[in-house]
Amino acid sequence: MTRLKHEQLNAIKKKMGVEKLWSFSKVSTFDQCSWLYKLKYIDKIRVKGDNCYTYWGTIAHDLIQGYYQGKYKYDQMSDNLESKILEYQLIEDDSLKFPSESEWENYIANLRHYFSNVKPLPYAVSNEKPVLAVFQGKEKYVFQGYIDSEFIIEDGSLVILDYKTSSISGFSGAKLFEKSLQLIIYAMGINQHGRIIEKGGELQKFPLEKIKIRYDMMKYVNVSFIQKNGKEKVTKAERRYWVGKMANQIRKDLEGVGKEIEAIEKKVKSLEKKYNAKTRTEDEKIEIQAEIDKLQSEKEDLKRHDFDILEINEKIEEAIRSNDLSNMPDFVKDKYTVSDCYIDVDLTTEVVKEFEAKLISTLDKIIEKENEVDHDEAFERGRIDQGDSFYCNNLCDMKDHCKIYKEYKEHNAMFIEKDNAPNDDELLKMLGL
Structure with missing residues (x-):
């Protein structure tokens, strides 16, 4: 489905009685870095281009969604992937390069395996359908977004499916809840407003217990086998190396x-x-x-x-x-049975209430900071530490405009210079003494 036009978004704002629509990316940006939020949404600095992960994530989404839309046959997904690989290798843009050659090779090997082996879903799949969700805090917050894929399964439940080409490490335990916030918003939106499943069909209501959240971890497979005790064991492994894992x-x-x-x-x-x-x-x-x-x-x-x-x-x-x-x-x-790697999120009333309270608290905090006179002070953050460094170095599209990143680079450069400084003996030798 095509994205909503500017006029359509304005019509939604008028209908809902709000001046702006929220997106999950805005909230996640604030959670990631308050200063990044200021640069993007207060200063409205615009940058063009992707990083390597967003670039290939978009391609992977387009390929699988294109198949479900009937744009091409199953075998053509691999052919189209190879065409995209050739195009990528001809691009001279450092911002799209992977941190290392081995990481690029491993990433692509996983995608090659996916598009050659993924089992098509046996349902009528809809892609990129818009969804609205409404929350009430200090203001009325209206979220608008798009669902990667959705479909109805045998028991009548609606499945929200999100495709991920990222690492699986953050999709377990408490981290899974944090990763699922966007899809929880979409699930709550469907629960609030219902869903038209077929074009021209009737609006259907879905209670929370009939809405399922699922991730397609595209780089991974589930490998299952029966142990000597008769119990089945399932192991998750990277597609490119699942035999090595076993x-x-x-x-x-x-x-x-x-x-x-x-x-x-x-x-x-x-x-x-x-x-x-x-x-x-x-x-x-x-x-x-x-x-x-x-x-x-x-x-x-x-x-x-x-x-x-x-x-x-x-x-x-x-x-x-x-x-x-x-x-x-x-x-x-x-x-051994090898199958596609899906991760499901249990959507309980308790989970939804906890999430809603946290989301509204974050939104209220953003509004408070936006209403401050001094935005520099309101959105100020601390120095970049080890936990932030990967995001800031590889994923942040605002680093060239960020004073905090500049300070971080200067700080690191100072230590590099110190490391390269000659010791006393080397200095005396250099001076011929």
């Missing part, structure tokens, strides 16, 4: 063949003793012999896969290089 477990599978053969031989010996017992009837012997024959057949099949340590190493190395199990015995291939 290599130790696969090694145990292959090394366990010899032990399985030994166990079968013990069973056969025990059955042979039963067979040769003087009291054994002919019918019992026939039954025991059938069991022995079955075990012997299993043993012969296992012996074909009873590899020595060098063969096991070679097989595992080959599987890691190809990132699949095509060279493995069937009992290994059949053991």
